[in-house]
Amino acid sequence: MSNPSPVKLRFKNVRDRSEQLSQNLITEDFSIQPVDFVSPPKWHLAHVTWFWEQFVLLQFKPDYKVFSEDFAFLFNSYYNNLGKRVLRPIRGLMSRPSVAAVMEYRAYVDEQMEALFDSGVLTEQGYEIIETGINHEEQHQELFLYDIKYILGHQPGFPAYGRGFEPAPVTEPQKFHKFESGLYDFGYQGSGFCFDNELMCHKMYLNDFEIAHNPVTNGEFLEFMNDGGYENFNFWHDEGWHWINNNQIKAPHYWHKVDGAWHYYDLDGFKVVESELPVNHVSFYEAFAFAEWKGMRLPTEFEWELACGKLHYGSVWEWTNSAYLPYPGFQKAPGALGEYNGKFMVNQMVMRGSSAVTPPGHSRPTYRNFFHPNMRWQYAGFRLAKPQTL
Amino acid sequence: MSNPSPVKLRFKNVRDRSEQLSQNLITEDFSIQPVDFVSPPKWHLAHVTWFWEQFVLLQFKPDYKVFSEDFAFLFNSYYNNLGKRVLRPIRGLMSRPSVAAVMEYRAYVDEQMEALFDSGVLTEQGYEIIETGINHEEQHQELFLYDIKYILGHQPGFPAYGRGFEPAPVTEPQKFHKFESGLYDFGYQGSGFCFDNELMCHKMYLNDFEIAHNPVTNGEFLEFMNDGGYENFNFWHDEGWHWINNNQIKAPHYWHKVDGAWHYYDLDGFKVVESELPVNHVSFYEAFAFAEWKGMRLPTEFEWELACGKLHYGSVWEWTNSAYLPYPGFQKAPGALGEYNGKFMVNQMVMRGSSAVTPPGHSRPTYRNFFHPNMRWQYAGFRLAKPQTL
């Protein structure tokens, strides 16, 4: 069982951090939804608050009175079990409630949560849901930064958000770590928090493989681009080839050629592409094509998990060649919390690692992130493995 | 030639009114673009200001320095002659510049305009363009209110904007005014300002006709609805029939059935539909279908113009059965101002009259407004004419 006091402290910290992340924005930024997969910053701030209200306060605090009936409707995300919800593509049309009202909502819920912590009525199950809630708010903090980057990075003028979220250069020499074939255990085995998709711990047989110490860098990716990588269908999945052609993709997202030199937008502004940085904002299709061009391949999520202790950890999530599927023994939670992960287990690819915008302490070696193969507004890079034949 | 002083005063008044109209909004409202034909309120405020800068200050004020090079790019609407412009459907993604920055832009331009007025260097041609600018800002004030209504009227909660913009009830008894066939003059003949599309004054031969004294009311439109008007293709244009079916149109825009009773959203809030009000927010297709159902027809724009002195003026623009085409002698202005009207003369229908949200003094009997036949976010009603056979 979790120890109550640190949980209360961690609750307070995660809530404070969401508000710190909001400091660099102006009121107008909070309600914009430039594309359907990006949510307005205001919505994130309210939705995580709604989670505390729905799954903790309404369940565990006697006589809890919701801040507003309307908010329950407006800030649900995809929990179908909890009633009608605002469709994703129209979130960006809600100028109301105001940012100020959302901040009042946050303050009210924080106060109520503090009272709940102090009341001593929280059960072990309550603390477990609070753990989930903390992790949930951390996930939204990362999405909040993806979405802010998208909102500011698609405005004329490329306004900067702030410093402290830039990927770090790759400085260690490249090499490949070798692993022997054999039967290994995968999935979470600890006693702390993990998501349901990391369970059950189970055996997998892996063949011999080698995996790169460093992720692929901008400099290496530029070689691929300069060698016509985006023009040669032999490197691409059939879907990937259609995707780059239909969308006229010729470089990672946020890259722009200005006066003959590649530049990119990062949260601290618009800059020249630096070779030593890990390549970022590429889709699975692009990662796969690069690996084909290199005569290598992407690692599976299991190779990655086995090797990760020895790797130079990048500051971008890393595409694997594993589809996002349930582990043997996967069990979804009952009720609305069961909608968290399981229902997304089709047509998505697993990413491993963490990124420069992942909240401190949020990731683990067994952590399974997942995105559709064409998505690249998230912090998304990759590393290589071999032999080419898996 | 216009007399300088009243023009300066009218300039000041129109500028002040734009800012008064903004008082009822919160900062978050200013940047929303719910559909491509609606512009964010912030954009209207900046675009009309850009007009003064481009067409007056840069032309007539020696050594004028633009407020910001970026704004010239951002707040152009469709004047292709003046360089690249932000595409309509992405205006709503611009959280920057802030509302405050736009207000600074307005203040700067107002100050510069005042200095220009006082400098005495303005030529007659300058005053003519200023007249156009005043009328341009008035047009955007009306669009501003259409767009605010759309933004607030599509939010959960239907927040009110404010009072003073509601259509007035039809209180006079209905009757039909008769006119004799003959050759009449149409188009603007006065010495004041008019738009290029109101010229030249020209002759048209009209057959005998009768035209209704009052516009069609909500009560009459409800009869059409209750009689299955939306379900009988015989009343509809082929395109109209597809349009209502593809979009599942069953009532005027902003109408919602709540607990069995029709309600609607107006700028002062959400209310029960009142029978005496002129029907508002209907498309040309719906107006035409109603007339077919009634065994009558819509008037042409010429019938309307001839009759208008005797009519109960509604508080909604009125669809006519005239396509928006150039008058004999139509001459578009040279350069960017020539893009004002002529290039829209295809696939649109003429509306006549004015509305509850038209700025005071902005309309005239010869004024030609125009919209695509499926548009209905504007204040749009209609009146009947006969015989059915035109």
Next chain:
Amino acid sequence: MSNPSPVKLRFKNVRDRSEQLSQNLITEDFSIQPVDFVSPPKWHLAHVTWFWEQFVLLQFKPDYKVFSEDFAFLFNSYYNNLGKRVLRPIRGLMSRPSVAAVMEYRAYVDEQMEALFDSGVLTEQGYEIIETGINHEEQHQELFLYDIKYILGHQPGFPAYGRGFEPAPVTEPQKFHKFESGLYDFGYQGSGFCFDNELMCHKMYLNDFEIAHNPVTNGEFLEFMNDGGYENFNFWHDEGWHWINNNQIKAPHYWHKVDGAWHYYDLDGFKVVESELPVNHVSFYEAFAFAEWKGMRLPTEFEWELACGKLHYGSVWEWTNSAYLPYPGFQKAPGALGEYNGKFMVNQMVMRGSSAVTPPGHSRPTYRNFFHPNMRWQYAGFRLAKPQTL
């Protein structure tokens, strides 16, 4: 009243001609629908037959037994009054009934019609509907050729259909005919057949104008193209500009640049563009843009009608700057035949004249053809008028 014998003969002739037009096709050609506005040739052959069955045989022949209940459903076009119909975009999916079955259907109906003619029971009203049916089948013969041209002209290999349908070169010298302002009569005044949209004959006042003797030729249109006509927005309607850019239009339909020279597909095969031919397969937008570039304008349908006796008749229909609207006194027929024209009187432009694929004797000076302004698979050219100001 029509004289029975020639009508019977004309009936036979029009039916025979439909079948002659089918001789040049192979079975595979009859069921293709490459785009939604093109109908499969098989469908035309059956639909015109259905018309005879529905509007003549079932109305006037005692105890008439339909060929097949299914065909009544399958080959209705847009007559909503006569029950559910096969949607236009799926006509091309019907491999069944076979072409042979459709030909049996034709033979059956022809035989029944002959018996009806010979029975002497036909009333004057019956003969009038037969006149409409003959004109209806003639209209579909022209559409049949547009559609065959589209089907064959979009296949790899550009197979020829046959000779005898090519526009004729413009050989007379160009000049402009002058007309004085005044009040004139327009619309059909004769005692023979006309469509409802040509009525009533009514007065219009026209200003002075001049109209070109010849239609615009390929050679002249190439000058426009070579002068950057498709790249300069000043010549285009706003909608036209979007249309050419969204669809990457850079030349008339069926034109292809091969080895630096413009070629085009015509029903007799793939050929080099000849300067002396009237330009064909251009949209209203392109016709308008050419006129703007030339500093002239398109004539109105009334100017065209007044002048047509003096003009070199082209072999392409000619765009006018008139929207397709009802004439004063327009009266649609009761029932399904009333769906013929009136319900299309929105968003279309009038074309006047006739074309190289119009059945002999089908057109008249008062004939009003109509198409959406972006359509150009029909035989579509234009001539110029002036002064530029209408």
Next chain:
Amino acid sequence: MSNPSPVKLRFKNVRDRSEQLSQNLITEDFSIQPVDFVSPPKWHLAHVTWFWEQFVLLQFKPDYKVFSEDFAFLFNSYYNNLGKRVLRPIRGLMSRPSVAAVMEYRAYVDEQMEALFDSGVLTEQGYEIIETGINHEEQHQELFLYDIKYILGHQPGFPAYGRGFEPAPVTEPQKFHKFESGLYDFGYQGSGFCFDNELMCHKMYLNDFEIAHNPVTNGEFLEFMNDGGYENFNFWHDEGWHWINNNQIKAPHYWHKVDGAWHYYDLDGFKVVESELPVNHVSFYEAFAFAEWKGMRLPTEFEWELACGKLHYGSVWEWTNSAYLPYPGFQKAPGALGEYNGKFMVNQMVMRGSSAVTPPGHSRPTYRNFFHPNMRWQYAGFRLAKPQTL
């Protein structure tokens, strides 16, 4: 090395069978493409012939002269390495070449192949490619039947194709086979032909599981439907839920409710749904939802492969919960043949087994078929496994 004589015989047999499958069609059926994923029957007949020409005759027959340069362009499918190809969605617009011309093409290539067989110049590599070609033509025979079913099954009248392709009823009693956890070998280990995606043979560790003896039947699927299975989002992937709602899916493909009773179209005509038949034409999403409703799950492709020797083989392909990914050691062939499988290994799910329309002898226990999860025009059913937790 393969023994030449049987290969020649098998070549002849597979070619003959393609033509036998064409006997039941009329000429009009061969060129229809109702949706983009369906190819016209004519295209299949020509494309498999093109394969023999490109990969065998041009490679191995000295001085081979292609039947037609145009056909090489027209009947390539997705082999980007072999030049420009006709895009899938426009295959259905090609009325030319005629069916007769395609049959001549087939006869010419057959004759040339026979001469090649008899010439004795074929190398072992040549025989290997011929094996691939035979399997390729067999795959297209199955697709040919899917596509014919789609073409005829979406026509008014539901014309029958013929008998002999109906799934067989499930007659054995249902039970679950138990398997112990352990390390097993998967993938093809024989010496005959297999596709590259069945290699390499590799080890996988499986947990204890049970798998159903029979596939799910129509009767069982009706229980799911009657229990509101299509209305309860808890059973569905998030994507599946959107898919059924956007497409208004309420039953398997080809099912229609007539007079209150479920009917379906099969190649032998339109019939009442029979409870004992395996459910067919369901998507992966529907199979998954059914399993969730039942409290069980779909097997993985490895569970299926391990168990298949004991199972009642259905007459429909069976969805597994395995994504289509490369096996360890997967090696794609060099050149155009390498485009066969590898480039599709993203966003598709593995199906195992075979169907009532699979050519005799075409399948194997290690055979991996694959489709996007929303596809269901193929013969697609499924069986259950447990425990629910994988």
